[in-house]
Amino acid sequence: MMGSLPGATGRSVRAALTALLVAAPLHGQGMQQASAARQLFDQTSLHATVSFAAGTVILKPAASGMLYRMTADFDPLRFVPVSKYDGAAQSVSLGIQPTGQGGITVSSRAHLAQSATIELSREVPLVLDLNLGAAEATADLGGLRLKRVSMATAGSKAVVRFSQVNPGRCDSLVVNAGAAEVTLESLGNSRCQWIRLGGGAGGVNLDLSGAWAAEARVRVSVAVGRVKLTIPKDLGVELTLEQFLSSFEPKGFVRNGKVWQTPGYAQATHRIAVNLSTTVGGVNVTWVP
Amino acid sequence: MRPERRRALALAAVVLLITRPLAAEETYRWTDHFTTPVEFFRIWWSAAQSTPVRDHIVTLSADQTALAFVLDGDRTLRVDFDAGRLLIDGHLAGRYPAGGALEVSWRQLVSDAARHRTAAVVTSLHQWQPAGLSAEESILAALIHQRTAELGAPSPVAASPKALPQAAPGGLTIPLNDLSDAARLEPLLRRASREAGPDLAVTVPGGEARLGRYSLGSGATLHGPLLVIGGNAEIFGTLDGNLATVDGDIIVHRGATITGDVLAVGGDVNSEGGDIRGEIRTLRGAAAPAAVPEAEGAPASALATALRRAAGLAGILTSLLVLGMSAVLFAKQPLEIVSDTIAHSFARSFVVGVLGQIMLVPTFGMLVVGLILSVAGILLVPFVVVVYLLLAVLAIVGGGLAMAHAAGEIWTRRRMATGMLVGSPNSYRYLWLGLGVPAALWSAWILFGWVPLAGSLMLGLAVLVSWLLLTVGFGATLLSRGGLREGFAGRVLPAESLTDEYLWATPQFGVPAAKRPGSRTPPPLP
DSSP states (O other), X not given: OGGGSOHHHHHHHHHHHHHHHHHHHHHOOOOEEEEEEEEOSSOOOEEEEEEEEEEEEEEEEOOTTEEEEEEEEEOTTTEEEEEEEETTTTEEEEEEEEOSOOOOOOSOTTTTOOEEEEEEOSSSOEEEEEEEEEEEEEEEOTTXXXXXXXXXXXXXXXXXXXXXXXXXXXXXXXXXXXXOEEEEESGGGGOEEEEEEXXXXXXXXXXXXXXXXXXXXXXXEEEESOEEEEEETTSEEEEEEEXXXXXXXXXXXXXXXXXXXXXXXXXXXXXEEEEEEEEXXXXXXXXXX | OOHHHHHHXXXXXXXXXXXXXXXXXXXXXXTHHHHHHHHHHHHHHTOOSOBOEXXXXXXXXXXXXXXXXXXXXXXXXXXXXXXXXXXXXXXXXXXXXXXXXXXXXXXXXXXXXXXSOHHHHHXXXXXXXXXXXXXXXXXXXXXXXXXXXXXXXXXXXXXXOEEOOOOOTTSOBOOOSOOSOHHHHHHHHHHHHHTOSTTOOOBOTTSEEEESOEEEOTTOEEESOEEEESSOEEESSEEESOEEEESSOEEEETTOEEOSOEEEETSOEEEEBOEEOSEEEEEEEOOOGGGOOSSTTOHHHHHHHHHHHHHHHHHHHHHHHHHHHHHHHHOHHHXXXXXXXXXXXXXXXXXXXXXXXXXXXXXXXHHHHHHHHTSGGGGGHHHHHHHHHHHHHHHHHHHHHHHHHHHHHHHHXXXXXXXXXXXXXXXXXXXXXXXXXXXXXXHHHHHHTTSHHHHHHHHHHHHHHHHHHHHHHHHHHHHTTTXXXXXXXXXXXXXXXXXXXXXXXXXXXXXXXXXXXXXXXXXXXX
16 A cells, blocks of 8 residues: 555655654563562551552452561553551551653553552551552452451452451441442451442442441442342341332342331341442342351 | 484483373373473573573472572573472473482582582583483483573672772762662662672662672671672671662571661562561562663753653654544545634634533533433443543544644645645645644653753643644534535535536626625725
8 A cells, every 4th residue: 555655655654654663662661560568566556548540459468477568560651659658657558659651651451461469467457548540459358457448449340358257346348439340248247337338330249248246337329330239148137228210129128117127137136227329220139048 | 412412312302201101100290291392392492592690599308409590680590300300490391210310410419509609500510410311311411401501600790799889979879768769769779780790889878788699697787778789688687777689689587687678679578587677678570761760860861751752752643643644545535624624714613622622521421411311311321421432532633633634734735835846745745744743842842841941831832732733623623523514614616606607707706795796785986
């Protein structure tokens, strides 16, 4: 095709293609690996703020003797790892944040897949703030001494799992998801008294199994999306629904005035009040032994 | 060994390795029949040119005898005799009889390696000639020689551990009082590693720098930050301050204490029971061009920034050129109509472009809300979102290209009007020339962006002009309905001008209105 172009134009096209070939490797950039960690000495608590702009982030308990540890693969052209510890406040900021610098990165998508694994001590009481941008997050917070957890994500997927019981007592768990699919597993193990989950558009999976410590309140607000509730049969659940254009199949619930209750709610050892607000979508309930 | 002999040996090895009965061994896998010969060949031919060795590591246990070499460039080469299997860099290269002459000789070599310096170990390995080997063992021994032939003389860094003198004023200075910004320190540390040699001088304010392996004894206490270049830092005592290494590990042994932070660039931090009171950081992999200041405040920093920006501009312009040429090839008419709209109605296009930008988000919101409220339209929301965004991007980018086309065309025609010879006045040329306007502005910023005030002004001017051009292009795209409304720009002559009357009657255009036939304006009095 280029051969059919007029002389000057052909030269221009060839120059442009040459520039393309030159520019690509000039700005091609590999990933960088960084880690940050701190040993546990006399710290009595930790307030951890995790900020992760883009990629995949995994949270899990740290090995004994470590206060925290982060290992990260990042695109050094646009991002920089952050680890700032304040000994007086016993707080740490961890994550990968944008540098605010532009530029063109010519590389494959897989090559630029950022990831971070963040481990936090299970030996000290923990306040955890997670700020996730376009990140896919998997957090196993089981066994951590959680006092308070807040999580904000705009990414595609977030899974928060409590595989083990929280040895401490948690005041609140707040999750704000933009357009993400959010899954909270074994929520009872979190031992949180107040759980709030807000979503813009995306599915919400709420697994109420686990070892609940006391009565707890759960509020779920979803604008557009499906809500899937997994409820153990022996758990006392009182469900309040605020629906607009969403469906709900009340099979397994008993109506009591304006609320739905699980059978034997009054006699249940652990009672959970769930307030569910959906605009567009549906509510599915799955019962587990 | 001669190449012919090598190849014959390799072929023999393949036959032996494939046909050898492996099923009796505990570690047998049927895939070994296929993977082992492949790995054998890969290892055989993967020997590279001579590579300096920085360090060596010995592993000795009942079943395992391994010798690993740390090479320049963060590479390692590991030869492992592990329970009847010969592993090279973790890949199965073959199998040897347990307790045979090969294993006995290798174990002796590795045991000696634990007591000698790296240079002597490399020499011993090159001279290693085990006796009494079977045919299979000979092949494996030859393979080890072949694979380790690349091990060259140890690099000067490994050969001569020493304290480094302070650099002259203006020389390489690496402040280690704050290790929190590892990305900023990395270029300086990498530079020190690159320049490692007998003449290297580094200033560590308040501390000291070492070249090669460094060990702090168990009873010793060292104050101030410490930098170790090209070797491991082994701490048995107390280091009162920060510690940084480049191309080496930090090993903190039981009973040792480091009161400050530690940073290993191109290495690991291993705490073997020791205390590190501060932050533990590592950094590996490619350094970012964006963060490659050769030294703080040096002119090279501005150069690196300019190069990075130039690469970005080249990439963007190339992308726009490719898009523009595609538009000329496949959508020439709409492009020319939008371009003519710009030429004929520049101000109007600008106003519409500004209004269009203001209305872009509210329109999108109203569209989505309207679809949601209509209930039936909810299903369309995802498609509408995608299509709307695509159209918006297309209108802005396409408008920008049309703007470039218009600018190039106007400039070319003006040159031609003055009688200048222009090569090929076509759309490709117009685009090329038109994109030169923003390119020139951004290039000026790239060249002089480092100048404190002028750089900011140039950036502001480039942004303003680019926005202006994109806005006009966007507005013209809206006015001409994406280049589908032909009549708007006046490109197409009205129908009446194509009648026969046009050939003989008074021209409809270019004649004062008072003289046109049928005009209601009375003729001037005689």
